[in-house]
Amino acid sequence: MTQMASASELSKLKTIKTKSLYPLPLRFYGVQLLTLVLLAAVFSWLSRDEGFDRLLTGYWFDAASLHFPLKNNALLDLINHRLAKYLIIAVAACTLLYGAYRRNARLVTAALLMGLGALVVGALKAVSHHSCPWDLLEYGGDAVSYPLFGAVPEHSGPGRCFPGGHSSSGFIVMGLFFAFWRERPRLAWCMVAAGVVLGLVMGYGQVMRGAHFFSHNLWAGWWVWFSQVVAYGLISTWFAKK
Secondary structure, three states: OHHHHHHHHHHHHHHHHHOOOOOOOHHHHHHHHHHHHHHHHHHHHHOOOOHHHHHHHHOOOEOOOOEOOOOOOHHHHHHHHHHHHHHHHHHHHHHHHHHHHOOOHHHHHHHHHHHHHHHHHHHHHHOOOOOOHHHEHHHOOOEOOOOOOOOOOOOOOOOOOOOOHHHHHHHHHHHHHHHHOOOOHHHHHHHHHHHHHHHHHHHHHHHHHOOOOHHHHHHHHHHHHHHHHHHHHHHHHHHHOO
8 A cells, every 4th residue: 555655646746747847958048049030130121111011911902992991801800800819818718727727837837928928019019109001191091101110200190000919819829839848849849830820820811901011910929939938938947946
């Protein structure tokens, strides 16, 4: 009986250990830093004169009537703008609750990282002077546009359109990477891929409606992953010292 109890306790301790937070290797952070710097350079180049954004947005703009025909499209609004976002929020909430119930620090942290990614993009968007395409003069609005790093002009409009808030709802799925990396690395990277695909698809749906330029969504993904990597590094380091 004593041996059986000891085996049970050992198994329980192993389970607790495998579900606790773990620090990622320094090589991981080095690769991510290099990748983020390179992506920032590419995204900055694409945003330099808004030519790339206008090319994609132009496909969905009707110059004759000066409006975006799909702006109020029921399917884009219901499926892409509402249901997709609510589903991902539900996934994050369920991950948090299940992780708390199972005392799984990895799942709890991953869920919190998902919330952090959305919070960071939301905060940046709230102070942005960049207006959405459908608010701009050239697309039937009355706001003046300007390049990403250009001086803010007069009459820049309502702003609050950079980075892409809606696409960040898809990108935050990348946070689940940190729940699975040690035991199931392939699944972990699948979570990153799923987040990228969801963010780009959801973001492009907003491009079709005239709600965002495509580069706004690229930068949303950048900020989500940057914040998640940095936050996990700080959190896991702190727990490792306890």
